[in-house]
Amino acid sequence: MKAIKVGLLGIGTVGSGTFNVLRRNQDVIRGRAGRGIEIAMVADLNIERAREIVGDAAVVVSDARELIANPEIDIVVELIGGYGIAKALVLEAIAAGKHVVTANKALLAVHGTEIFAAAHAKGVIVAFEAAVAGGIPIIKALREGLTANRIEWIAGIINGTTNFILSEMRGKGLDFGVVLKEAQRLGYAEADPTFDIEGVDAAHKATIMSAIAFGIPVQFDKAHVEGITKLQAADIKYAEQLGYRIKLLGIARRRDNGIELRVHPTLIPSQRLIANVEGAMNAVVVQGDAVGTTLYYGKGAGSEPTASAVIADLVDITRLHTADPDHRVPHLAFQPDAMNDTPILAMDDVVTAFYLRLCVADQAGVLSSITTILAENDISIDAVLQRESAEGEKQTDLIILTHDTVEGRMNKALSQMQALPTVLAPIVKLRKEELA
Numbered sequence: 001m002k003a004i005k006v007g008l009l010g011i012g013t014v015g016s017g018t019f020n021v022l023r024r025n026q027d028v029i030r031g032r033a034g035r036g037i038e039i040a041m042v043a044d045l046n047i048e049r050a051r052e053i054v055g056d057a058a059v060v061v062s063d064a065r066e067l068i069a070n071p072e073i074d075i076v077v078e079l080i081g082g083y084g085i086a087k088a089l090v091l092e093a094i095a096a097g098k099h100v101v102t103a104n105k106a107l108l109a110v111h112g113t114e115i116f117a118a119a120h121a122k123g124v125i126v127a128f129e130a131a132v133a134g135g136i137p138i139i140k141a142l143r144e145g146l147t148a149n150r151i152e153w154i155a156g157i158i159n160g161t162t163n164f165i166l167s168e169m170r171g172k173g174l175d176f177g178v179v180l181k182e183a184q185r186l187g188y189a190e191a192d193p194t195f196d197i198e199g200v201d202a203a204h205k206a207t208i209m210s211a212i213a214f215g216i217p218v219q220f221d222k223a224h225v226e227g228i229t230k231l232q233a234a235d236i237k238y239a240e241q242l243g244y245r246i247k248l249l250g251i252a253r254r255r256d257n258g259i260e261l262r263v264h265p266t267l268i269p270s271q272r273l274i275a276n277v278e279g280a281m282n283a284v285v286v287q288g289d290a291v292g293t294t295l296y297y298g299k300g301a302g303s304e305p306t307a308s309a310v311i312a313d314l315v316d317i318t319r320l321h322t323a324d325p326d327h328r329v330p331h332l333a334f335q336p337d338a339m340n341d342t343p344i345l346a347m348d349d350v351v352t353a354f355y356l357r358l359c360v361a362d363q364a365g366v367l368s369s370i371t372t373i374l375a376e377n378d379i380s381i382d383a384v385l386q387r388e389s390a391e392g393e394k395q396t397d398l399i400i401l402t403h404d405t406v407e408g409r410m411n412k413a414l415s416q417m418q419a420l421p422t423v424l425a426p427i428v429k430l431r432k433e434e435l436a
Contacts, residue, residue, distance in 0.1 A: 001034070001035040001036075002035070003035060003036030003037060003038040004033075004035060004036070004037050004038065004074050004075060004314070004317075004318045004321065005038055005040040005041075005072050005073050005074050005075075006037060006038060006039045006040060006041075006073070006074070006075045006076075006077060006314060007039075007040065007041040007042070007043065007067040007068070007070065007073040007075070007076050007077065007098075008039055008041070008042045008043070008044075008058075008077050008079060009043050009044075009064050009067065009076060009077065009078045009079060009080055009086075009089060010043070010044055010078070010079035010080045010081075011042050011044045011049070011050045011053055011054070011079070012044075012079065013302075013303045013306075014079050014103055014130070014303060014306045014307060014310065015042070015044075015053075015077075015079045016053045016303060017302075017303030017304045017306060017307035018039070018077065018079075018307040018310045018311060019039055019042075019053060019054060019057075019058075020303075020304070020307070021304055021307045021308065021311055022037060022039060022307075022311055022314075023057070025311075029311065029315060032315055033314075033315045033318040033319060034318065034319060035318060037311075037314050037315070037318055039054070039057070039058050040058055040059065040072060040073065041058055041059045041060075041061065041067050041070060041072075041073060042054055042058050042059070042060045042061070042067075043060075043061050043062065043063060043064040043066065043067040044060070044062070045062055047060055047061075047062050064080075064085075064089050065089070065092065068089065068092050068093050068096055068098065069096065073098060074098065074099065074321065075098060075099045075100070075101060075314060075317055076089075076090075076093040076098045076099070076100050076101070077100075077101045077102070077310060077314070078090050078093075078100060078101070078102040078103075078104060078107075079102075079103055079104075079310075080104070081103075081104055081106070081107075082104070082106060082107070083106055083107055083110055083111070086102075086104055086107050087107055087111050087115075090102065090104075090107065090115060090126075091114075091115065091118055094115070094118045094119050094122050094124055094126070095118070095122065097122060097124060098124065099124045099125045099126075099127070099317045099321070100119070100124070100125070100126045100127070101126075101127045101128070101130075101310055101313040101314060101317070102126065102127075102128050102130075102131060103128070103130035103131050103306060103309070103310060104128075104131060105128075105131040105132060105201070105204040105205050105208060106195075106201075106204050108128055108131055108204075108208055108218060109203070109204035109205075109207040109208055109218055109220040110204075110218075110220050110221075112208065112211070112217075112218035112332075113217045113218055116331040116332065117336075119331065120325075120331070120336055123325040124325075125316075125317050125320065125328060125331075126331055127313035127314075127316060127317055128208070128313070129309040129310070129312055129313050130306050130307075130309035130310045130313065131205070131208060132158065132205040132208055132209060133156070133158050133205065133282045133284060133296070133298070133300045134160075134282065134298070134299050134300040134301045134302060134305045134306045134309065135298050135299050135300075135302075135304075135305030135306060135308045135309055136282055136283075136284065136296045136297065136298040136299075136300065136309075137296070137309065137312065138156075138209065138284050138286075138296050139208075139209075139212065140312070141286070141294070141296060142154075142209060142212045142213055142286065142333065143212055143329055143330075143332075143333040144329060144333075146286065146288050146291060146294070147333065148290055148291075149288030149289055149290045149291055150254075150288065150289040150290075151213040151214065151254065151286060151287070151288055152253070152254055152287040152288065152289060153251070153252065153253040153254065153286075153287045154206075154209050154210070154213055154250075154251070154252045154253075154284065154285070154286050154287075155249050155250070155251050155266075155274070155284070155285045155433065155435055156202075156205070156206065156209070156249065156250045156251075156282070156283065156284035156285065157247050157248065157249065157274060157277050157281075157282055157283045157284075157300075158201075158202045158205045158206065158250050158282055158284065158300060159196055159199075159201050159202040159205075159248060159282075159300070160188065160279075160280035160281065160282055160299075160300045160301050161183060161188050161189045161190075161193060161196040161197070161201075161280065162196055162197060162199075162202070162227070162228050162248040163247065163248065163277065163278070163279065163280060163281065163282070164183055164188045164189075164279050164280045165179045165180060165183055165188075165189070165197070165228065166228065166231075166236070166246060166247060166248065166265075167278040167279055168182065168183070169231070169233055169236050170236050170240065170245065170246070173233055173237065174233060175232065175233050176228065176229060176230075176231055176232070176233075180193065180197065188280055196227075197227045197228055197229055198225070198227035198229065199225045199226055199227040199228070199248060199263040199264065200225060200227075202248060202249075202250045202263045203220065203223045203225045203250065203263040204220060205250060206223065206250030206251065206252055206261060206262075206263055207219065207220040207223055207261065209250070209252055209284075210252035210259060210261050211332050212332050212333045213252060213254075213286075213333075214252070214254060214259055214340075214342060215332070215333065215334035215338060215339050215340050215342075216259060216339065216340060216341070216342055216344075217339065217341075218332075219261070219344055222261060222344035223261045223262065223263065223344070224261065224262040224263065224264070224347045224350075225262075225263050225264075226263065226264035226265065227248070228248055228265055231246065231265050232428070234357070234397070235355070235357060235428055235430065238355075238357065238385060238387065238397070238399050239267050239355065239430075240270070241385065242267075242355075242383060242385060242399070242401060243269060243270050243271075244267040244268060244269055244270060244275075244355075244432065245267070245268055245270050245275040245276075246265050246266065246267055246268075246430065247265070247266055247268055247274070247275065247277070248263065248264070248265055248266070249263070249264070249265075249266040249268070249433065250262075250263045251263070251266070251433065255345065255351070257343075257345065257349065258342055258343040258344060258345040258349070259342055259343070259344050259345060260344075260345050260350050261344050261345075262347065262350065264430075264431055265430055265431075266430070266431050266432065266433050267355050267430055267431070267432040267433070268432075268433060268434075268435060269434060269435070272435055273285075273295055273297075274295065274435065277297065280299075280300070280301070281297065281298065281299065281300065282297070282298060282299065282300030282301075283295060283296065283297040283298075284296045285435060347407050348406070348407050348408030348411065349406065349407070349408065350406070350407045351404050351405065351406055351407070352404060352405075352407065352431045352432065352433060353382065353401065353402050353403055353404050353405070353431070353432040353433070353434070354400075354401070354402045354405070354410055354429060354430065354431060354432060355399070355400075355401055355428075355429070355430040355431070355432050356398075356399070356400040356401075356402070356414075356427060356428065356429055357397060357398070357399050357427070357428040358370065358397070358398045358399075358400070358417065358423055358425075358427050358428075359389055359395055359396075359397055359398075359423070359424045359425040360395060360396060360397075360398050360422050360423055360424060361394065361395055361396075361421075361422040361424060362393070362394050362395055362396045363422065365422075366398070366422045367384070367386075367398065369420060369422070370398070370400070370417055370420070370423075373413050373416045373417050374400075374402070374413055376413075377405075377409050377410075377412055377413040377416075378405070378409065379402050379403075379405045379409060379410060379413055380402065380403045380405075381400060381401070381402055381403070382401040382402055382403050383400070383401040384398070384399070384400055384401075385398075385399040385400075386398055386399070387399070395424055401432060402432075410429070414427055414429060
């Protein structure tokens with residue numbers, strides 16, 4: 001049978017990995033797909049580098065639209081990234097009747113609804129396993145493996161850069177800025193790491209997973225996003241003493257009144273498997289009503305791990321290339337007419353537990369006044385820890401863990417506590433998830 005012809009838009013880290021893995025494992029891939037998969041054309045502005053990678057195995061051009069217009073190309077793989085030209089090229093490929101594979105989480109999180117609608121209308125597939133958690137097959141698990149389940153919640157370490165930084169901060173007791181420089185030196189963090197450390201990258205991925213899990217449109221603009229830039233070594237130390245570890249989590253949770261969609265540093269009990277995911281690794285926990293708790297762990301980035309996901313999509317499309325479009329797995333797991341408009345909750349309406357650190361005057365009555373405020377706001381305390389402050393003998397660090405409460409109620413209590421004359425510095429607030 002004639003091989004499927006693939007065109008690569010961009011042959012950087014992931015593109016070169018895709019080319020190399022496909023060439024190395026061609027026999028086993030052909031055996032699984034039922035026919036060969038061949039990268040026949042590459043479009044990249046750096047033609048010299050592209051030719052060094054592919055040699056004579058593929059035609060190399062600098063114009064992406066020349067690749068899209070080629071009638072021999074069956075599948076276009078978009079590995080350019082970003083929201084701009086990538087969107088235009090993906091929509092042009094769909095309009096030309098090409099199937100699309102993309103690793104571009106930012107594009108899908110922001111423009112996915114438009115792109116999936118265009119693909120559905122044209123009867124082509126947009127596959128995106130590589131867009132979330134690199135080589136971990138979490139998209140296939142959510143769309144297919146767990147299709148019998150009502151998904152209750154998802155919680156994921158889905159950015160390797162931030163997980164490396166947090167692991168180093170915990171292991172070495174260093175502050176954020178010091179570890180960030182080390183992460184950049186080692187190549188774990190980009191020269192401009194903003195999307196990673198501010199939580200944006202994780203929010204893109206959480207947005208995509210939430211759409212698949214709950215049958216809602218992709219709504220990145222409604223996600224709550226916090227990064228790790230303000231996290232202090234003291235809080236990581238205190239969390240450890242209380243039996244918790246701090247991770248940047250992407251969380252999507254079904255509630256009776258809507259969907260929680262949030263990314264922020266989170267305390268997790270240290271005995272949870274996901275709390276022990278270290279370095280640049282990724283992990284996603286999914287809770288389904290039938291299956292219970294499942295964990296997916298592996299490399300979330302890198303040339304060949306991400307290429308593994310790209311090629312898995314190529315194999316899926318090859319198998320379904322001639323199938324009736326109505327019999328394919330829907331892009332977001334649910335049939336288009338079964339999607340729902342369940343709202344994304346504002347953070348004031350989110351329910352979670354909290355870690356609070358207050359730098360207070362070391363004098364009688366301070367703890368009583370703080371606990372009174374919490375009680376008046378109907379917030380119950382789970383644990384209290386008092387430690388000598390690094391700032392001096394006349395003040396102390398008061399660490400409080402609460403039970404679940406509504407965020408808006410906690411924010412009201414915090415404003416009242418902050419106004420106390422015995423509270424000497426801005427209160428640190430972190431969220432806590434038991435993930436039970």
